[in-house]
Amino acid sequence: MEANLILEGFKFMGLGMGTVFIFLIIMIISMSFMSSFINKFFPEAHVSAAAPVKKNNNKIIAAVIGAITQHKQG
């Protein structure tokens, strides 16, 4: 009876660690799958959205510089 107790503990350990690892491995696989799926079909929009803002800024800066040089020349 008493020897069973430690054996019981090891059984708990096997089942517990097994479940934890299986769960995490499934989680890792589905995580990688989910990430590649999302990045392929729903790439984040704000990367492309950020570019025009930058462009606009450049245009404005160019316009300002142009105006200043024109003003200085004139």
Added chain:
Amino acid sequence: MKLFILKLLALFMFFSFTNVLANDNGSANVSLETHKEENYKVKPFSEMITGFLASTGVNAILHPDPDELSSDGKPMSNFHKSWGRVLMILLTFFLFWLAIKKGFEPLLLLPIAFGGLLANIPVAGIAGDHGFLGVIYGMGLSNEMFPIIIFMGVGAMTDFGPLLSNPKTALLGGAAQFGIFGTLVGAVALSQFGFVDFTLQQASAISIIGGADGPTSIFIATKLAPELLGAIAVASYSYMAMVPIIQPPIMKALTSDTERRIKMTTLRHVSRLEKLVFPVMVLTLAIMVLPESTPLIGAFMFGNFLKESGVVERLNDTLQNSLINTVTIFLGLGVGSKLAADQFLVPDTMFIMALGIVAFSVGTASGVIMAKIMNLFPGNKINPLIGSAGVSAVPMAARVSNKVGMEYDRTNMLLMHAMGPNVAGVIGSAVAAGVLISLFQ
């Protein structure tokens, strides 16, 4: 016409006023005649003084009441009624010192210690069924409500980005759960060799300290072994606070100098949609694999989902701040109610404290060893120092990894890398908790 109405009104007021006066007189007379004290006997002054002295705390400690029962209605030994309480009150003073002077998890240790102080007051029975600590305990601890709410708040504070950008570090969070099950075997072995008498339920509740996750420990302890709750919660939170002292020697002993200097590749950017899908995905997995773990994982992912949705900023803010703070106060006081002398000053407590530190150390060591094993395989190398962050203790354990890494290379920032195993450790210990609960169903 107006005048008439005014006169009428004045007349009416006059009569009603005199009526009230008459009524008052009448009722006062009646009460004077019938006034009787039911619970008070007229006594000479000297007797009043001796009676009052008998009700003082000093007397209760020097001459314990033989009929007094503990908060759960069991008879107590004289030691637990008298000097045991004094000892416990001194112990709570020590906990105050740890929390305030040493900064050991003061947010929880202070409410717990003060709850313990209140629970050890003789006569008042604050931790009893009708005392306010007892009411708090019944309100949210005996039904596992408070740990769940804390989990929601923790979920709202957690960022899964580092884990999503380097998924394989989740394995480190799994390996650290070895601390739980290794300690379980240890606790069971102790009972077998007759040092102490723990049932399997009690051994499981104790070993969950190795998960280094306060709410999970409390959740499991109230479910499997409520009589050990005080000791388990105190062990769990004090060791979590001592993570910066316990972990570094183990981490250094198990790694070589070159390993500690490994630089990890920069984390990729994680899109918002990934972060939004992740909580639902993990919950779905938990539903399929282990429904017993869903109260914890469900609450955790609920908080995280609210945060990542980005449209309920007010709810997210409440979860992260006011709600978790409110519940922390109640949780601390409720746990403190279990620090009553008759429940804490037992030999079991010593073993729980010892097993708790073993659980922490084994968890830390197995996380580090797992990282070394993973480095044997091809692919991006992992700095084994982040393995120790696999025990949950968010974000303390990750900070420790970062700090130890910086000791060897000032430019090596491990913090974000260590957050991956750190949050995976929370999921891992929730799964381990689910397994333990399912075994006793």
